[in-house]
Amino acid sequence: MKVSSLQPMLLLIILSSSCCLSANAGARDHHELQRFMVVPTSSLKHIPEDATCSGHKVKPSNSTAWVPMNRPHGPCSSTSSRASEDMGIDVDDMLLWDQLRTSYIRTQLSTDVGSVGAGIPIIARSTTVSNRDYTPSSTASVGTNSGTSKSIQKSDQTTTNEHQDAVSQTVVVDTSSDIPWVQCLPCPIPQCHLQKDPLYDPAKSSTFAPIPCGSPACKELGSSYGNGCSPTTDECKYIVNYGDGKATTGTYVTDTLTMSPTIVVKDFRFGCSHAVRGSFSNQNAGILALGGGRGSLLEQTADAYGNAFSYCIPKPSSAGFLSLGGPVEASFKFEYTPLIKNKHAPTFYIVHLEAIIVAGKQLGVPPTAFATGAVMDSGAVVTQLPPQVYAALRAAFRSAMAAYGPLAASVRNLDTCYDFTRFPEVKVPKVSLVFAGGATLDLEPASIILDGCLAFAATPGEESVGFIGNVQQQTYEVLYDVGGGKVGFRRGAC
Template sequence: MQQVSALPPVLLLLLLISLSSSSCCHGANAAAGDHHDFMVVPASSLLHLSQGAVCSGHKDDGLTAMPPHNRAAWVPINRPHGPCSSAGAMDNMVDNMLLWDQLRTSYILKELSDSRAGKAVPTIDANAAPAPPVVKQDSMMMEGNITMGPQPNVTCNATSSSMATSDAARSGKPGVRQTVIIDTSSDITWVQCLPCPVPQCHLQKDPLYDPADSTTYAPIPCGSRACKELGSSYGNGCSGSGQCNYAVNYSDGRATTGTYITDTLTLSDNTTSINGFRFGCSHADRGPFGDRTAGVLALGGGPQSLRAQAAPTYGDAFSYCIPLPSSIGFLSLGGPPVGLLPRFVLTPLIRNPRAPTFYIVRLEAIAVSGKRLAVPPAAFAAGAVMDSNAVITQLPAVAYAALRAAFRSFMGAYPRAAPVLNLDTCYDFTRSPKVTLPKVSLVFAGGATVPLDAASIMLGGCLAFAAIPGNGSLGFIGNIQQQNYEVLYDVGGGSVGFRRGAC
């Protein structure tokens, strides 16, 4: 049975730079308005993710094309711990994020390595004793809501051109709102379902989905194509009544098992639905998954994911914008409106047929203060995983060493601080109300250049990049570097796109 990458307790869907000895000169240039190779930002913005921030809602970027809320299928997203969330602040946020990040990316690297070598992916015994919680990570993910079950209103169904009275109106029991984890590196969507007793299941903030209350629910028979499609990766045999069962084992010992079913999935605006959506109805899980989430919304490259199931209606593409703490972002099914396409820079999407779940791109260069670092092109040859849950960008050792040297050279005027786990380039900004940072850009194959904002260069006063552990060469593009960009996964078109300042 194939594992998928470890999930944090809450990745929820409704879903921070180099003064050398001449740093005074950088400051003078900044005052004179020369911002070609550096930026000046408040020091406080580099230290805490949400301290003192106020939720500003959706960003108005002045576009004349459709804003996100007018797209065919979209969901607003925000951080679980920030001013746009109802959850409280999380202690030891950076430490937790980095511990989680190491766990997740190490597993993805192992799975990709095993797949390339043709090895069977190891499984975790779903009946084994629960693994002790290793880390709590729920600060850098995306949160929002979907609805499972009949639509609550009379509406135009997204999978049909006709107007009709919904099943919910006839039955009097609309679908239930569910807070779910969004994950681009897993394939099976699932939510907890009644019966789901504690401790076999975890507590959640939303009402549990009950198939018995849904007029649009249907079981998936064992002999069906949908059940066979689970294969050895996710299939878990049959129930006594011939109903298809599923199981998902995550890399940190978490797991979920239950029945594989269909029902209507409705996005948070209650106007966009997918009828007959296939997902896991979880009757037992091994966690912790946290007390806010009901399950996982999977957007991976496999045929069971939401991306694949939505493709016939919306096209084989999706995008998201991970917001800064003070903003609200979005997840959108399908490609962007035609008027927005020229605003994206594109790079080829690389797929591994042995591990189709994952989305890979090729980083070609890194520019600091407008100059490309002297890194051999071969260092980037293995590519980098685009992942919604990986936190920081991880680079091959030679590339990270070059970035670190350039960054430290520019930041020479600021006192160094102790490393924070695998972040080894940290600074003490307590006597610096403003900080001058070099501009940093990621350059992808095809020439797609992605300039980073200050909050995407530093995290907790540290350079938000690290070297790939061990001898690995496959990198990761973390969500710190993705934030404030609309990231387009055009799977059908074979490309990944970036649009700056989208949320």
């Protein structure tokens, strides 16, 4: 306790009452710890300069069917070169992409059209999925079952029909799209984009088969994803348009998907892409779609894995995972909230927030303010709240952070930013998201502040659906138990 600045009489009182005052100070300190977190300023950067990969911290809840997953930028990424241009993420560009993505998803929900997705991935390692700016990715393989547990592979064969090692494919994990795809030969540049992994070659796979026109699987694409038929080969064609201007088109096919030694999906339907529009950056091979609609990985594995999957989005310096199926051990404790599905747009997973707590105090907004719900999305970056709720959160956060004022310039739609360069450490108010049913996300500092800014934004209007971004989801295992009609959260899973 500092006393040098106190007046002499007050100093005498403190000395004579030291036993009682120190106890009260301890109580106050404990109360402060319940309301705030003191962290080094460097830890609030998206990727600290001295970051190293710490690997997996906790075993996945379903340890029998999972693959590693990591952020595309950072020391744990297989696609990151650690070069300055790779590690230096432009947050402004990332947030612009985020706005385009979430705006398009709102369009789909309001017009009852197909799905969206792609762009910022989460990288899983047995099914490699990588994200453009901030989301994680995984690796998988299509073809033979000889792939490693760290990538998605497709099986290739020599002309003598002798199996070679499967070809790993790094793909973006996307919970808001339904058609998985990877780039396939022939795939000339610039119709296709550059990727780190070898291109999937259908000619080298003994298990590859194009889906014929008129088949149930082709008809299932409907008007949203169907792109006619090949006039010479009677092969089904697909097309997927994404909200940020990207698109992919090619042949709809099947092959054996190997995500790990324990996750093998025969006759896996996916898009064999021969052309893309826009830049699918980070040199990923395609998209692993996990939406709730027809054709997604979830739909294709529902019988085998109980219509459920989970993931843990890690911080850049840690490794996460993607898991098929629900928890297999009762010791893993999840908190659950009801899952709401829009029957006209089944791709999307919607949940309801009920309250937000900042520095130990619940925001004074009525429950009706959360009525529009929020999309749980692997690709959305920051959480978006109805304007009334966001205004209350912003006011409470700014009040708690008054010592770090004045505010710095806004970054895109993040309007509560600070210059922390003068401070070796920062006292961050605790923030908790409380969902219907009582499930609570207690956020870590890096899930509250993104590169100096409050990592929340307002939706375009009070009636606009919100989003739970991957910044807030990170380090939690998020379980999409579609069969059980609920979403679960397990803290500290990666």
